[in-house]
Amino acid sequence: MKYTIAIIPGDGIGPEVTTQAKKALDAVAEVYDHIFLYKEAQMGACAIEKTGDPLPQETIDICKNADAVLCGAIGELKYDNDPTLKVRPEQGLLRLRQELELFCNVRPVKAYPKLLKNSPLKKEIISGTDILIYRELTSGIYFGKKEISEDGLSASDVCSYTVDEISRITHLAFKAAQDRKKKVTLIDKANVLATSRLWRKTVAKIGEEYPDVALDFMFIDNAAMQIVLNPTRFDVILTENLFGDVISDVACVIGGSIGILASSSVGGKNALFEPIHGSYPQAAGKDIANPLASILSAGLMLEHLGLHDEADAIQRAVEKSLDLGITTQDLKGKNQYSASTAKVGDFIADYI
Amino acid sequence: MKYTIAIIPGDGIGPEVTTQAKKALDAVAEVYDHIFLYKEAQMGACAIEKTGDPLPQETIDICKNADAVLCGAIGELKYDNDPTLKVRPEQGLLRLRQELELFCNVRPVKAYPKLLKNSPLKKEIISGTDILIYRELTSGIYFGKKEISEDGLSASDVCSYTVDEISRITHLAFKAAQDRKKKVTLIDKANVLATSRLWRKTVAKIGEEYPDVALDFMFIDNAAMQIVLNPTRFDVILTENLFGDVISDVACVIGGSIGILASSSVGGKNALFEPIHGSYPQAAGKDIANPLASILSAGLMLEHLGLHDEADAIQRAVEKSLDLGITTQDLKGKNQYSASTAKVGDFIADYI
Ligand SMILES: CC(C)[C@H](C(=O)O)[C@@H](O)C(=O)O
Ligand SMILES: CC(C)[C@H](C(=O)O)[C@@H](O)C(=O)O
Numbered sequence: 001m002k003y004t005i006a007i008i009p010g011d012g013i014g015p016e017v018t019t020q021a022k023k024a025l026d027a028v029a030e031v032y033d034h035i036f037l038y039k040e041a042q043m044g045a046c047a048i049e050k051t052g053d054p055l056p057q058e059t060i061d062i063c064k065n066a067d068a069v070l071c072g073a074i075g076e077l078k079y080d081n082d083p084t085l086k087v088r089p090e091q092g093l094l095r096l097r098q099e100l101e102l103f104c105n106v107r108p109v110k111a112y113p114k115l116l117k118n119s120p121l122k123k124e125i126i127s128g129t130d131i132l133i134y135r136e137l138t139s140g141i142y143f144g145k146k147e148i149s150e151d152g153l154s155a156s157d158v159c160s161y162t163v164d165e166i167s168r169i170t171h172l173a174f175k176a177a178q179d180r181k182k183k184v185t186l187i188d189k190a191n192v193l194a195t196s197r198l199w200r201k202t203v204a205k206i207g208e209e210y211p212d213v214a215l216d217f218m219f220i221d222n223a224a225m226q227i228v229l230n231p232t233r234f235d236v237i238l239t240e241n242l243f244g245d246v247i248s249d250v251a252c253v254i255g256g257s258i259g260i261l262a263s264s265s266v267g268g269k270n271a272l273f274e275p276i277h278g279s280y281p282q283a284a285g286k287d288i289a290n291p292l293a294s295i296l297s298a299g300l301m302l303e304h305l306g307l308h309d310e311a312d313a314i315q316r317a318v319e320k321s322l323d324l325g326i327t328t329q330d331l332k333g334k335n336q337y338s339a340s341t342a343k344v345g346d347f348i349a350d351y352i
Numbered sequence: 353m354k355y356t357i358a359i360i361p362g363d364g365i366g367p368e369v370t371t372q373a374k375k376a377l378d379a380v381a382e383v384y385d386h387i388f389l390y391k392e393a394q395m396g397a398c399a400i401e402k403t404g405d406p407l408p409q410e411t412i413d414i415c416k417n418a419d420a421v422l423c424g425a426i427g428e429l430k431y432d433n434d435p436t437l438k439v440r441p442e443q444g445l446l447r448l449r450q451e452l453e454l455f456c457n458v459r460p461v462k463a464y465p466k467l468l469k470n471s472p473l474k475k476e477i478i479s480g481t482d483i484l485i486y487r488e489l490t491s492g493i494y495f496g497k498k499e500i501s502e503d504g505l506s507a508s509d510v511c512s513y514t515v516d517e518i519s520r521i522t523h524l525a526f527k528a529a530q531d532r533k534k535k536v537t538l539i540d541k542a543n544v545l546a547t548s549r550l551w552r553k554t555v556a557k558i559g560e561e562y563p564d565v566a567l568d569f570m571f572i573d574n575a576a577m578q579i580v581l582n583p584t585r586f587d588v589i590l591t592e593n594l595f596g597d598v599i600s601d602v603a604c605v606i607g608g609s610i611g612i613l614a615s616s617s618v619g620g621k622n623a624l625f626e627p628i629h630g631s632y633p634q635a636a637g638k639d640i641a642n643p644l645a646s647i648l649s650a651g652l653m654l655e656h657l658g659l660h661d662e663a664d665a666i667q668r669a670v671e672k673s674l675d676l677g678i679t680t681q682d683l684k685g686k687n688q689y690s691a692s693t694a695k696v697g698d699f700i701a702d703y704i
Contacts, residue, residue: 083549125472146546155550156512191442194498197435198507221601249573
């Protein structure tokens with residue numbers, strides 16, 4: 001089969017890690033007799049430099065016409081350190097999520113046996129962890145009105161949600177739970193926020209349609225602690241945009257490195273696959289960034305395209321690289337030999 | 353000397369733990385020849401039940417006229433599980449923070465050597481951790497306009513900040529850093545939120561007045577991960593209300609139990625001292641709750657009143673109880689003998 005894949009390398013380490021993901025996809029194409037047609041597109045700081053716009057119309061068009069989108073990472077220190085800049089790299093990613101209506105961001109968090117020792121958490125705490133985080137991705141405080149007063153002395157951000165926005169991702173989360181341990185935990189701050197109370201009410205009602213799935217609720221402050229204290233208690237986590245951003249980064253510590261966590265964003269006009277990690281500009285060009293999150297994102301993409309054997313091949317190759325210890329420095333002890341970004345990518349492609 | 357202390361036992365385990373704190377204060381009074389006059393006041397679910405109001409005017413008056421306020425914990429399951437209730441226990445605490453203008457919430461997080469083994473984190477990660485979290489407490493999304501549409505189909509919360517609100521806590525944080533490791537980390541989400549960019553700009557500018565203090569910035573998602581991966585990199589953390597709520601709960605895992613973390617809320621017309629933990633209604637009345645956070649809150653209160661030796665006496669007694677293992681079950685292994693709430697309180701009072 002032939003597939004058109006939009007590739008957005010982005011900023012920082014984005015280009016190097018997507019290069020490795022492409023190697024893995026090329027290997028899959030050869031073995032399983034597919035054609036992957038890559039259409040490269042610009043987004044983020046690099047797009048601002050070239051076009052003045054973090055999300056040029058051409059990028060939107062390429063993404064809308066592709067079968068799936070594979071994204072590297074977005075962001076540059078220059079913008080992080082200068083809060084006065086009006087045009088910012090992240091706006092590109094946020095607008096693309098909205099343009100493609102990617103309201104449902106799924107982030108799997110697993111404790112790989114081989115990586116247990118890499119986590120700052122004790123082995124007995126994390127062993128067996130298998131969580132799916134469903135994060136709402138196109139609403140909430142990310143997309144509400146933002147204001148800064150004319151005199152520059154005050155600013156505001158609005159968080160808003162509708163029952164429709166909550167319902168569509170809630171159904172997806174419950175359906176996912178039905179194929180797993182049949183438990184959904186809604187994370188909110190219903191003791192303080194009106195939007196959280198709307199989430200709690202809406203999700204509770206929808207939960208009645210899934211009597212086989214247990215539903216419980218947790219405040220975000222407590223949840224951010226519980227996911228470290230007792231990660232195995234979670235199955236599917238459902239939450240709004242900002243809380244999902246935070247809780248999924250905390251959950252990263254379970255896997256031993258943020259460098260191995262992939263995500264898919266689905267629900268709308270297309271689907272986008274990207275690492276959870278950022279653009280890590282400090283490491284750009286050094287051939288040290290972990291390409292596994294990007295490669296696993298490509299795996300999630302194949303799964304989404306219905307190519308299950310192909311996705312399995314990627315998963316197996318990644319696990320093999322972990323087993324053999326052919327990994328980048330973030331997964332290594334201080335004086336251990338580590339492989340470069342390209343070497344890990346080569347190994348995975350070869351193994352496939 | 354004679355001091356009037358407003359005591360707000362609150363809900364759940366609140367009354368039992370404040371009883372132990374009072375024991376400690378009574379012991380201090382005896383040894384150091386003070387008089388602590390306790391004025392008990394109602395707040396939270398218990399106040400709603402008695403008066404219909406989570407913060408009766410009488411409570412505000414008692415607090416305003418006291419030398420300091422010691423608070424237990426607020427919240428009841430009935431309200432957590434019913435998002436449609438309009439009058440809620442937490443409103444009492446939030447309004448009291450506002451009435452007393454307690455804009456600066458300070459949460460110390462330390463790794464006690466004796467408790468290193470209790471943390472889910474590996475010893476070598478947390479050993480030596482000593483963080484002060486400065487959380488803005490009377491603004492942000494907690495106090496912005498909350499709306500639910502008439503048809504009940506949408507809701508919104510507004511987060512807003514002014515330069516003044518940011519400045520006053522920022523100065524306190526920098527001053528605290530000057531007496532410590534001279535490092536302030538601002539936690540925000542400046543790549544997405546307008547209010548965060550106002551924080552970043554304002555704090556950067558104020559930072560110039562403290563050339564001896566190093567300032568760095570971190571996004572909340574990354575920070576929530578870094579505080580687990582590398583807690584010793586932090587000295588003073590400065591952040592807005594909601595992010596402070598979350599990051600301080602994540603930081604709890606360093607101490608081994610949320611049951612030992614105290615906080616002070618200062619800046620305005622009075623000062624309030626309370627545990628970071630909630631009302632834990634499931635444990636209420638069982639004599640199993642950890643009273644140390646409440647006792648340490650009393651210690652912070654003595655410090656605030658200028659009673660340094662007295663505060664030290666409490667601190668030493670708490671450390672002794674940890675050394676001897678006279679602690680509640682949350683600090684114990686599965687089959688270890690643990691002491692009751694009252695026993696721990698008695699030991700500490702005796703030791704003082
Ligand atoms: C880059 C940033 C805007 C983004 C977000 O906050 O959504 C990132 O942290 C993520 O989680 O994908
Ligand atoms: C009870 C709740 C409203 C409160 C908060 O969110 O501020 C609590 O979590 C805290 O941290 O003091």
